Amino acid sequence: MSAEPAAALELRDLTVRYDGTGDxxxxxxxxxxxxxxxxxALLGPSGSGKSTLLHTVAGFxxxxxxxxxxxxxxxxxxxxxEPPERREVAMVFQSYALWPHLTALEIVAYPARRRGISRAQxxxxxxxxxxxxxxxxxxxxxxxxxxxxxxxxxxxxxxxARQADLYLFDEPTAHLDTHLRxxxxxxxxxxxRETGAAALYATHDAQEALGLADRxxxxxxGRLVQVGTPEEVYHRPxxxxxxxxxxxxxxxxxxxxxxxxxxxxxxxxxxxSGRVVAVWFRGPHxxxxxxxxxGRLLVRESGPxxxxxxxxxxxxxxxxxxAR
Amino acid sequence: xxxxxxxxxxxxEQARARWALLAVVVVAVLALVxxxxxxxVRTVTVDAGGRVGAVLTAPGFGSAIGTSLIVAAAVTALAxxxxxxxxxxxxxxxxxxxxxxxxxxxxxxxxxDFVLGFSWLAAFGRSGFxxxxxGWSWPGVQSLAGVTVVLAVNAAPVAYLLTVSGLSxxxxxxxxxxxRAAGARPWTVLRTIxxxxxxxxxxxxxxxxFVLALGAFAIPEILGSATGVHTVTTRIYADLASSSxxxxxxxxxxxxxxxxxxxxxxxxxxxxxxxxxxxxTRTSGGSLGAAPGGRVAGRLAATMMWCYLAVAVGIPLLAxxxxxxxxxxxxxxxxxxxxxxxxxxxxxxxNGEALxxxxxxxxxxxxxxxxxxxxxxxxxxxxxxxxAGTLVAxxxxxxxxxxxxxxxxxxxxxxxxxxxxxxxxxxxxxxALAHRPVSGALDRLPPEETHAxxxxxxTSWVALRTVLLRPLAPALLAGWLxxxxxxxxxxxxxxxxxxxxxxxxxxxxLNSEELGQxxxxxxxxxxxxxxxxxxxxxxxxxVSRVRRSVGVPDVR
Numbered sequence: 041m042s043a044e045p046a047a048a049l050e051l052r053d054l055t056v057r058y059d060g061t062g063d064x065x066x067x068x069x070x071x072x073x074x075x076x077x078x079x080x081a082l083l084g085p086s087g088s089g090k091s092t093l094l095h096t097v098a099g100f101x102x103x104x105x106x107x108x109x110x111x112x113x114x115x116x117x118x119x120x121x122e123p124p125e126r127r128e129v130a131m132v133f134q135s136y137a138l139w140p141h142l143t144a145l146e147i148v149a150y151p152a153r154r155r156g157i158s159r160a161q162x163x164x165x166x167x168x169x170x171x172x173x174x175x176x177x178x179x180x181x182x183x184x185x186x187x188x189x190x191x192x193x194x195x196x197x198x199x200x201a202r203q204a205d206l207y208l209f210d211e212p213t214a215h216l217d218t219h220l221r222x223x224x225x226x227x228x229x230x231x232x233r234e235t236g237a238a239a240l241y242a243t244h245d246a247q248e249a250l251g252l253a254d255r256x257x258x259x260x261x262g263r264l265v266q267v268g269t270p271e272e273v274y275h276r277p278x279x280x281x282x283x284x285x286x287x288x289x290x291x292x293x294x295x296x297x298x299x300x301x302x303x304x305x306x307x308x309x310x311x312x313s314g315r316v317v318a319v320w321f322r323g324p325h326x327x328x329x330x331x332x333x334x335g336r337l338l339v340r341e342s343g344p345x346x347x348x349x350x351x352x353x354x355x356x357x358x359x360x361x362x363a364r
Numbered sequence: 365x366x367x368x369x370x371x372x373x374x375x376x377e378q379a380r381a382r383w384a385l386l387a388v389v390v391v392a393v394l395a396l397v398x399x400x401x402x403x404x405v406r407t408v409t410v411d412a413g414g415r416v417g418a419v420l421t422a423p424g425f426g427s428a429i430g431t432s433l434i435v436a437a438a439v440t441a442l443a444x445x446x447x448x449x450x451x452x453x454x455x456x457x458x459x460x461x462x463x464x465x466x467x468x469x470x471x472x473x474x475x476x477d478f479v480l481g482f483s484w485l486a487a488f489g490r491s492g493f494x495x496x497x498x499g500w501s502w503p504g505v506q507s508l509a510g511v512t513v514v515l516a517v518n519a520a521p522v523a524y525l526l527t528v529s530g531l532s533x534x535x536x537x538x539x540x541x542x543x544r545a546a547g548a549r550p551w552t553v554l555r556t557i558x559x560x561x562x563x564x565x566x567x568x569x570x571x572x573x574f575v576l577a578l579g580a581f582a583i584p585e586i587l588g589s590a591t592g593v594h595t596v597t598t599r600i601y602a603d604l605a606s607s608s609x610x611x612x613x614x615x616x617x618x619x620x621x622x623x624x625x626x627x628x629x630x631x632x633x634x635x636x637x638x639x640x641x642x643x644x645t646r647t648s649g650g651s652l653g654a655a656p657g658g659r660v661a662g663r664l665a666a667t668m669m670w671c672y673l674a675v676a677v678g679i680p681l682l683a684x685x686x687x688x689x690x691x692x693x694x695x696x697x698x699x700x701x702x703x704x705x706x707x708x709x710x711x712x713x714x715n716g717e718a719l720x721x722x723x724x725x726x727x728x729x730x731x732x733x734x735x736x737x738x739x740x741x742x743x744x745x746x747x748x749x750x751x752a753g754t755l756v757a758x759x760x761x762x763x764x765x766x767x768x769x770x771x772x773x774x775x776x777x778x779x780x781x782x783x784x785x786x787x788x789x790x791x792x793x794x795x796a797l798a799h800r801p802v803s804g805a806l807d808r809l810p811p812e813e814t815h816a817x818x819x820x821x822x823t824s825w826v827a828l829r830t831v832l833l834r835p836l837a838p839a840l841l842a843g844w845l846x847x848x849x850x851x852x853x854x855x856x857x858x859x860x861x862x863x864x865x866x867x868x869x870x871x872x873x874l875n876s877e878e879l880g881q882x883x884x885x886x887x888x889x890x891x892x893x894x895x896x897x898x899x900x901x902x903x904x905x906x907v908s909r910v911r912r913s914v915g916v917p918d919v920r
Contacts, residue, residue, distance in 0.1 A: 098819050100811075124818035125826075131819045137812030141834040141913075150830070154821035195816075202820055 046112030048206045048238030049074040049097060054106035056092055056262075067092055068262040069106070074206070074238045081249035082242040083285060084259030090242035093259070094208045097240065098131050099124035111205055125154065130202035134211045136191045138183035138198075144170065144190075145179040148197040169197045200235075207232075207239040213248065246286045250274060258282050274302075280363045291363060292334040299360040303327060303340035308347070310356025319345045330355060381824065382749070385739050389752045392736065396792035397759055400770025401624070404617050407773055412614040419615045428599040429622060432578055435512050435595060439577035442516035444570050447523025448562070450669065451531055452554065458662035465669055471677045473521035474900055476853035478582035478874055479889040483680035484514050485587065486687045486886060493683030496696055511588045511595075515577050517676040522576060523569040530565025531558075571634040575627050579763030581856035586877060596623050597765045597856065604769070604860055617773065620766040627761045681893070688886035706887035715872060715888070719895075722869040725783060726851030729790035730798075734844040736791070737798030738836070741806050742828070753803065760796035764856035767792050772861060781863020789857040794850055798843040805839035838911040845903045849896060 049072070056067040067089050074080045082090050095101040097108055099115070099122060108116040110129065115122040130151075138147055145166050152162035170176040173193045183191055192212065199207055229252075232239060243249050249256050250270040258265040258273060266278045277283035280291055283300045290301045314330035314337065326345045330337045330353065339355060347353055408416055419425060450469050454462055472480060487493045488502040495501040504510050539561070540553050548556065581597040589598050596619050603616035686697035688706050695701045740756050743749035771789050772780060779785045809832070817827040855870040862871050869892055877885045 095815075098815065100815050100818070123823065124815070125821045125823050127819075129819060131816065133812045133816060135810060135812050137810060137816040139813055139816075139831050139835075142831075150817070150822075151820035154826065198816070198820060208819075 046076075047073045047109070048076050048078065048111060049240065050109040051093075051097075052107040052109065054093070054096060054108065055104050056089075056096055056101060057104040066262045067096070070259075070262075070264050072257055072264060072267065074240055076238055077232070077236045078254045079232060079239045079241060079252060081253035081256045082240060082259055083244070083246060083249040083256055084242075085244055085285070088259045089262040090244075090259055091210055092262075094131070094210050094240065094242055097127075097206070098129055098208055099127050128205045129208055130199035130204035130206070131208040132192075132195050132199045132210065132212045136183070136195045138186075138191055138194055140183055143180050143182055144175065144186065144194045144197075147183075147194055148201050151198060151202040166197070166201060169200050170194075173197050203235075205237055207237055209239060209241040209243075211242055211244065213243070213245070250286065256286070258285055260285075276361060278364065283361075283363070288338055290335065290337045292332070292337060292360070294334055294360075296362075298363040300363045301337065301357060301360050303338045305359040306337055306339045306355055306357050308339055308341060308353055308355050310354050312356060313352065313354050316347050316349050316351045316353055318349055319347065321345055328353075382743065385743055386748055386752060389736070389740055389743065389756070392791075393752075393755050393759070396788060396795075397762065397767075397770075400767065400774040400792075403774040404621055404766075404770045407617050408614065408621060412617075415611055415614045416618060418611065419618050422615065424594060424599060425615065425619070428594045428596045428619065429626075431508065431593060432595040432597070432623070433626070435508070435515065435584070436574050436577040438512045439515045439519055440570050440574045442512070443519040443573050443577075444523045444566060446516070446520040446672070447525075447569065447573075448527045448566055450520070450524045451527035452558065453665045453669065454528075455531060456662060458659055460663060460666050461670075462666075465666065465673075468673050468677075469524055469669070470521050471673070472517050473519075474849070474897060475677065475681070475893055476582075476855070476870065476873075476889075476896060477518055477580065478586055478855055478870065478877070479684070479853075479893050480518055480677070480680065481514055481583040481586035482877055482885060482889055483684035484510070486882075487680040487683035491694060493686050493697065494679065506587050506591045508588070508593050511584045511593060514583050514587060515580055518580075518583065519573045519576055520676075523573055526569040526572060527562065527565055530562050530568075567634065567637075571631055574630055575761055575763075578623065578627055578630075579765065579856070581765060581859075582874065585874070596620075597763065600765045600769065601859065617769055620763070620769040623763045624761070624766045627763060631758075631761045684886050684889055684893075687882060688890045690883070693882050706883040707891075710884055710887045710891070715869070718867050718869045718872045721783060721866065722852055725787055725790065725868065726848045729787055729794065729851045730844045730848035732791060733794055733798035733847045734840050736795060737800075737843050738802050738840060740795075740799050741802040744803060744806075753799070756799050757796050759792055762793070764789070764793055764854075765860065768857040768860040781861075781866060783866055786858055786861050786866075786868070789861055790847075790851050790854065793854075793857065794847045797846050797850065801839040801843040801846075802836060805836050809835055838907055841903070841907045841910055845900070845907060848903070849900055852896060852899070853892060 051070050051072045054067055054070040054072075058066055070093065072080070082093060084090050092101060096103055096116065097110075102121045103116055103118055105118050107114055110127055115127050139150075142150070145163055148166035148169050149159075149162040152165050153159065157165070167176060167179060170179055173196065175190055175193045175197070178186060178190055178194075183194070186194065196212070241249070241253065250273075253270060255267060256270055256273045257267045260281065266273055266282050268276075273282065274286050277286060277289075277300060280289070280298075280300060283289040288303050290303075290306075292299050292301055308328065312332065314332035316328055317331050317336070318329040320327045321344060325340050325342045328339045328341070328345075328347065330339060332355070337355065412419075450465075453459060454466055454469070459465070475483075484505055485492065488505045489495075490501050490503055492501055502510070505514075540557050544550075544553060579597065580595075581601065584593065584595045585598045585601060588594065589602070594602070600616045600619050600623075603612040603619070687693075689702045689704065690697045691701045691703045691705070737756075740749075740753050744753040767789055771785055771792070775785060775788070779788075813831055813835075814827055817831040818824075822830060853870045854868070855874055858868045858871050859874055862868065867875070869888075873885060873888045873892060876888060
């Protein structure tokens with residue numbers, strides 16, 4: 041126990057109930073550990089409790105039961121809670137939450153000022169961060185004069201300036217177009233390598249979660265349904281709900297029981313027969329929806345469509361996973 | 365109350381700081397409201413012995429209550445449609461002189477109420493300004509009808525402001541454009557979309573106007589008392605003036621309690637019914653709505669509004685000025701009869717001291733209130749804090765006359781007749797006015813901005829100073845401004861609480877009017893009105909400057 045480095049974050053049976061005045065989702069007995077340098081994605085539909093969980097870690101919300109541990113010390117329980125400023129966490133907000141009366145430079149310098157660093161030095165640090173994020177030329181603009189992507193970068197810069205052990209991301213890409221989003225995710229990977237900090241990343245986008253995280257935690261109605269590496273949660277989902285959350289899936293009523301099939305686990309031309317119901321050309325690949333005697337099946341194959349709706353085809357499974 | 369938006373950003377979550385602040389608020393409410401009310405109840409039930417029965421059956425008692433109810437209902441029926449019409453009409457950019465109208469519409473509430481009453485008398489009364497000019501007068505100005513009309517003129521800007529805030533918060537222009545796109549004509553949009561969305565705001569405006577009219581004192585006193593029209597508030601004033609008679613004292617206290625009961629009976633249900641409706645949506649929608657009308661309609665609307673304002677405040681204020689500069693009552697207000705004698709006569713050391721007292725009282729009260737209002741707004745994020753907020757909002761319902769009588773009974777034997785007791789009355793009466801704007805501004809502030817500051821390492825106090833204070837500054841200043849201006853010409857409570865040698869300027873004007881010194885009253889009124897308008901303009905400019913500097917859009 042003592043030899044192992046303490047986890048960046050540990051949630052011990054965390055329960056949050058609202059007294060009927062809040063509209064966030066509650067949490068129920070959540071156990072989760074985020075190791076040092078690890079990025080854990082928190083994947084769940086809206087209303088599943090992702091924000092509540094992040095707010096509890098950050099200290100905006102106190103647990104009803106259970107405990108929050110950061111770097112081996114307890115920061116929150118039902119009886120006592122450290123205020124946010126005394127927890128070494130930084131947060132990137134979905135709404136950016138940039139203060140309208142400050143400039144980009146002042147916003148990014150803010151955390152350093154709170155550490156008691158002189159204004160000049162804090163501004164120096166902030167300028168470096170803005171440079172790394174390629175927005176140094178916007179240093180003297182206010183949030184209203186920045187585009188969405190620029191605001192997002194300033195928000196990220198403020199989080200980096202906090203020099204925290206744990207970064208919290210509350211759906212930070214929800215407002216961004218694909219190009220900016222890829223830039224941003226790239227930034228994030230680099231920073232994590234550089235600073236070695238851990239991160240908890242809330243999102244409802246399965247592709248983002250699978251591509252970004254070391255581990256993915258699936259959240260449903262305040263409960264953790266499954267925690268595992270992206271491969272685990274994708275290939276071995278605990279149930280049909282978890283499977284649908286992490287990607288497209290078909291449920292087939294095989295004689296041995298219901299099985300889950302990802303589109304790329306099936307292929308056309310095999311020993312079983314079916315009929316094409318719909319075809320979608322997706323660029324690099326094509327998706328076919330087949331009507332079979334064991335249910336509807338989605339098949340993905342590379343290349344342009346080879347069949348048209350109504351045609352009879354044959355198919356087979358390369359892989360499947362039992363639904364429990 | 366449910367939405368997250370109605371919860372103030374988290375500032376003082378540490379139990380110790382919260383409870384300390386909460387304790388301050390509770391003690392203040394106890395001292396300013398609960399103790400005085402309890403003292404009144406005790407006076408009526410215990411000290412008065414058997415006299416209450418006689419009071420309740422006395423002839424003037426029932427008629428005063430009846431008059432107050434009739435006046436308040438009629439004022440509501442007149443002021444709310446006028447205010448709402450102004451708000452809807454002034455939204456469209458097709459109305460010429462819109463900017464000037466938006467300022468002018470506020471004049472009737474900026475001018476001190478007793479000045480408005482007196483100037484209507486000077487304008488439309490027998491041998492008044494209009495009578496002198498064209499030989500027409502309205503004797504009814506000194507009757508129930510006159511009291512009602514002038515009170516409605518005075519209250520219409522309040523209805524206007526409440527409707528405007530309802531328009532900007534609820535009637536999002538997208539919703540109206542969607543209706544236009546769906547084939548509705550402008551008037552249909554107004555009827556089917558705008559008005560239904562505004563209904564809760566209009567109902568709230570009606571409640572506020574009713575309560576204001578119920579507690580109004582100066583206008584009924586000036587226009588009604590001389591002709592025997594007595595409302596509850598003027599009856600209380602008359603009863604306390606003859607304070608040597610214990611029976612009339614008990615009568616005053618009983619009336620003051622009845623007044624607060626009526627106000628509570630109206631506001632309680634209205635508040636419970638309306639609060640959810642008013643809280644549900646908050647949009648950033650622009651006010652450039654799909655309001656009805658083209659250029660012709662806009663010109664017509666502007667003409668009608670200017671005509672109304674000319675009759676309601678223009679001619680009365682002109683008459684006031686004419687009265688102040690004319691040699692004597694009964695002579696024509698022509699240049700050969702002009703004199704500055706009235707002005708030189710009122711520029712006395714005593715009046716100067718009264719002005720100084722008014723300024724200091726208003727200044728101190730407004731500053732204390734800005735802090736108290738801010739504290740309550742910051743506390744409003746758990747049940748205890750919200751309860752405190754509701755409690756403070758309810759003090760607005762307490763009629764000034766009731767508060768004054770309560771404070772007099774509660775603390776009169778120690779601080780009666782002093783400036784302190786007047787100051788306490790201002791604190792109790794105006795707390796809600798200071799609290800409302802800050803609370804609203806906090807509601808609009810995304811909680812994430814405070815979260816971001818705390819997670820960046822700021823303590824509660826640092827977050828308050830660095831990221832909350834600046835966005836809240838316009839609201840704090842606006843609250844301060846409203847309290848200061850109201851305190852500067854407050855007369856309902858001051859006239860009941862002042863002691864010899866401790867008159868405020870408003871009390872001096874009222875006393876001068878009651879002594880029948882028409883020219884001197886007019887001169888004093890002109891000076892006081894100028895003072896209020898100039899200060900309002902300066903402070904207003906300051907508020908919008910601060911607002912712009914923190915990136916908060918101007919109130920339209």
